[in-house]
Amino acid sequence: MHLRIALLAGDGIGPEVIQEAVNVLDAVGEVGGHTFEYMPLLIGGAGIDAHGTPLPNETLQKALTCDAALLGAVGDNKFNKLAPSERPEAGLLKIRAELGGFANLRPAIAYKALANNSPLRHEITEGADIMFVRELLGGLYFGEPRLWDKQLRRAHNTMVYTQDEVERVARIAFDIAAKRPKKKLTSVDKANVLECSQMWRFVVDQVANEYPNVTVEHQLVDSMAIHLMTRPRDFDVVLTENLFGDILSDESGVITGSLGMLPSATVGGKVNLYEPIHGSAPDIAGQGKANPIGTILTAAMMLRISGGLETEAKGIEDAVVQVLEAGYRTPDILSRNVDGQHAVDTQLMGRLLVDLV
Amino acid sequence: MHLRIALLAGDGIGPEVIQEAVNVLDAVGEVGGHTFEYMPLLIGGAGIDAHGTPLPNETLQKALTCDAALLGAVGDNKFNKLAPSERPEAGLLKIRAELGGFANLRPAIAYKALANNSPLRHEITEGADIMFVRELLGGLYFGEPRLWDKQLRRAHNTMVYTQDEVERVARIAFDIAAKRPKKKLTSVDKANVLECSQMWRFVVDQVANEYPNVTVEHQLVDSMAIHLMTRPRDFDVVLTENLFGDILSDESGVITGSLGMLPSATVGGKVNLYEPIHGSAPDIAGQGKANPIGTILTAAMMLRISGGLETEAKGIEDAVVQVLEAGYRTPDILSRNVDGQHAVDTQLMGRLLVDLV
Numbered sequence: 116m117h118l119r120i121a122l123l124a125g126d127g128i129g130p131e132v133i134q135e136a137v138n139v140l141d142a143v144g145e146v147g148g149h150t151f152e153y154m155p156l157l158i159g160g161a162g163i164d165a166h167g168t169p170l171p172n173e174t175l176q177k178a179l180t181c182d183a184a185l186l187g188a189v190g191d192n193k194f195n196k197l198a199p200s201e202r203p204e205a206g207l208l209k210i211r212a213e214l215g216g217f218a219n220l221r222p223a224i225a226y227k228a229l230a231n232n233s234p235l236r237h238e239i240t241e242g243a244d245i246m247f248v249r250e251l252l253g254g255l256y257f258g259e260p261r262l263w264d265k266q267l268r269r270a271h272n273t274m275v276y277t278q279d280e281v282e283r284v285a286r287i288a289f290d291i292a293a294k295r296p297k298k299k300l301t302s303v304d305k306a307n308v309l310e311c312s313q314m315w316r317f318v319v320d321q322v323a324n325e326y327p328n329v330t331v332e333h334q335l336v337d338s339m340a341i342h343l344m345t346r347p348r349d350f351d352v353v354l355t356e357n358l359f360g361d362i363l364s365d366e367s368g369v370i371t372g373s374l375g376m377l378p379s380a381t382v383g384g385k386v387n388l389y390e391p392i393h394g395s396a397p398d399i400a401g402q403g404k405a406n407p408i409g410t411i412l413t414a415a416m417m418l419r420i421s422g423g424l425e426t427e428a429k430g431i432e433d434a435v436v437q438v439l440e441a442g443y444r445t446p447d448i449l450s451r452n453v454d455g456q457h458a459v460d461t462q463l464m465g466r467l468l469v470d471l472v
Numbered sequence: 473m474h475l476r477i478a479l480l481a482g483d484g485i486g487p488e489v490i491q492e493a494v495n496v497l498d499a500v501g502e503v504g505g506h507t508f509e510y511m512p513l514l515i516g517g518a519g520i521d522a523h524g525t526p527l528p529n530e531t532l533q534k535a536l537t538c539d540a541a542l543l544g545a546v547g548d549n550k551f552n553k554l555a556p557s558e559r560p561e562a563g564l565l566k567i568r569a570e571l572g573g574f575a576n577l578r579p580a581i582a583y584k585a586l587a588n589n590s591p592l593r594h595e596i597t598e599g600a601d602i603m604f605v606r607e608l609l610g611g612l613y614f615g616e617p618r619l620w621d622k623q624l625r626r627a628h629n630t631m632v633y634t635q636d637e638v639e640r641v642a643r644i645a646f647d648i649a650a651k652r653p654k655k656k657l658t659s660v661d662k663a664n665v666l667e668c669s670q671m672w673r674f675v676v677d678q679v680a681n682e683y684p685n686v687t688v689e690h691q692l693v694d695s696m697a698i699h700l701m702t703r704p705r706d707f708d709v710v711l712t713e714n715l716f717g718d719i720l721s722d723e724s725g726v727i728t729g730s731l732g733m734l735p736s737a738t739v740g741g742k743v744n745l746y747e748p749i750h751g752s753a754p755d756i757a758g759q760g761k762a763n764p765i766g767t768i769l770t771a772a773m774m775l776r777i778s779g780g781l782e783t784e785a786k787g788i789e790d791a792v793v794q795v796l797e798a799g800y801r802t803p804d805i806l807s808r809n810v811d812g813q814h815a816v817d818t819q820l821m822g823r824l825l826v827d828l829v
């Protein structure tokens with residue numbers, strides 16, 4: 116099979132983790148006779164530096180012609196003074212909107228080999244395997260009106276959803292839940308305060324009627340922030356609106372032990388968008404300290420979802436488990452006082468995975 | 473000294489935990505010659521049941537004449553079908569607004585005796601002592617317009633702040649930070665996406681200029697959800713807008729180990745409002761299973777802040793530590809496989825504390 120991939124390396128550690136993912140993809144392609152064609156495109160701070168905009172028109176137009184888009188990370192402290200609409204992150208939000216994917220899938224998994232890396236006790240995390248389905252194109256991120264009125268010394272943002280927007284993302288979450296062993300869906304909202312959430316809960320209950328085999332529960336976002344830490348194993352698929360998903364999926368990164376391990380896939384639009392959960396980490400950029408596993412697992416999700424290459428995707432995921440069990444660790448997952456660990460840099464971690472796939 | 477206290481027991485476990493707090497207050501009063509006068513008032517589901525409204529007018533009018541208000545909890549599943557504006561929680565939000573306190577202080581402390589109760593490892597939580605300052609009258613909770621338009625099949629809420637609203641809560645947070653040993657303030661926002669947050673950050677930086685001795689940092693809400701779990705000891709005073717504070721302070725409950733332990737105080741308005749963090753827990757109401765410590769520590773905050781009784785407040789807090797160290801545990805803080813624990817019910821826990829203050 117052949118995949119044309121928009122390569123949006125972005126800022127900070129973006130380019131170096133993307134490079135390792137490309138190496139792994141190439142290795143997979145060589146073994147299986149698949150060809151991956153990459154189209155490197157500028158986004159984020161890199162777009163601002165080269166063209167004065169975080170999403171150059173060329174990037175968007177070319178990405179729209181691709182089969183999938185693989186993104187590293189965007190953001191740099193040097194742009195902190197810019198308004199939200201001009202920052203690197205605006206490029207990310209715009210490409211999310213234009214590619215159209217509204218369901219952001221974020222697995223949070225407890226790896227046995229990393230049991231010591233989580234601040235949570237082993238007996239709490241053991242066996243945890245959660246799939247977040249975060250709505251990605253609605254809510255406060257995109258809601259209008261939005262403004263910081265410097266004359267009036269007042270700012271506002273709008274949380275807004277239509278029932279159709281809730282329905283389509285709920286349906287994706289239920290489809291996923293229906294295929295998983297536990298068949299459980301937890302929908303998160305703040306229905307005791309927000310009208311948006313009340314509607315969200317109503318629509319989720321409606322969609323639930325179509326999935327009699329899936330168990331549904333509703334949790335308030337504040338309680339859920341606790342439950343994810345005290346009993347992560349009780350959750351299976353977790354459905355959230357945009358901002359709640361941003362917060363809770365990051366929080367759940369502590370189940371795995373490092374943000375650097377976490378992949379994501381955004382589906383449902385014109386071109387699926389694949390991005391690791393971690394940020395651009397400008398403080399460690401270019402030093403070989405970044406963990407490429409999050410991006411490599413993101414590439415695996417791309418092979419599975421956009422390429423239909425389940426075996427190859429599983430192969431990468433198994434290779435990650437093997438490398439971790441053999442003790443290889445980038446700095447973010449190196450634990451003190453644990454024997455049998457081998458410190459490696461970004462490139463060596465990538466090479467180890469290339470050798471195994 | 474004399475305090476007139478509006479007693480808003482509310483729903484579920486509210487009445488039983490309030491009763492224990494009253495018993496402790498009376499004991500403190502007797503020892504020190506202080507008199508506490510209680511005015512029991514209906515709120516939440518109790519208000520709906522008796523008068524068809526979650527905040528009966530009499531409750532509000534009388535509470536406004538008191539020196540302080542002590543609230544148990546509101547909410548019951550039987551009202552889940554009502555619109556947010558008619559639910560028990562609406563009574564809570566309305567009394568918060570009318571009493572006018574905008575700074576909700578929520579300590580999250582790691583008790584040595586409860587080290588095994590947290591899902592977090594002991595070495596992570598040891599010594600953690602965070603004071604959240606949550607803005608309580610702004611943001612999505614109160615923002616207009618807000619509507620679920622069933623015709624248009626669309627819902628929206630408004631996140632809104634004025635610079636003055638940010639400034640006044642920031643000033644309270646800085647005042648608190650300036651008096652604590654670490655003198656550090658962490659302000660939480662989502663400034664890479666929201667205009668509200670961008671303004672928030674700007675105002676916090678302005679206020680910071682008045683407090684040269686306080687170290688300030690800004691964290692994004694998603695990253696903060698991680699940091700609070702991986703390095704809680706690095707935080708001192710944490711300043712947030714309303715919803716972020718709701719989520720993060722609940723999440724930080726896992727540092728202590730049980731929501732049932734956590735107090736709060738809301739200051740800055742006409743009448744200070746004191747309420748534990750936990751909810752009404754209707755599933756365990758009336759069974760003696762509720763932990764009264766959160767409410768009793770809330771009463772301690774009331775003595776300190778509204779009564780100026782620092783010694784008495786500290787006395788209650790020390791008594792709580794003693795009772796925990798002696799091994800007494802309500803069900804929520806009873807851990808398996810730990811020796812020397814004595815299971816107690818709500819009433820016995822209250823009595824033990826009465827005996828110590």
Ligand SMILES: CC(C)[C@H](C(=O)O)[C@@H](O)C(=O)O
Pocket residue numbers: 190204207361392664665694
């Ligand atoms: C960089 C930022 C705009 C983004 C978000 O909030 O969606 C990030 O935190 C994420 O979760 O992908």
Ligand SMILES: CC(C)[C@H](C(=O)O)[C@@H](O)C(=O)O
Pocket residue numbers: 307308337547561564718749
């Ligand atoms: C009951 C609810 C309205 C309330 C809130 O969200 O403020 C509660 O969660 C809290 O934190 O006090």
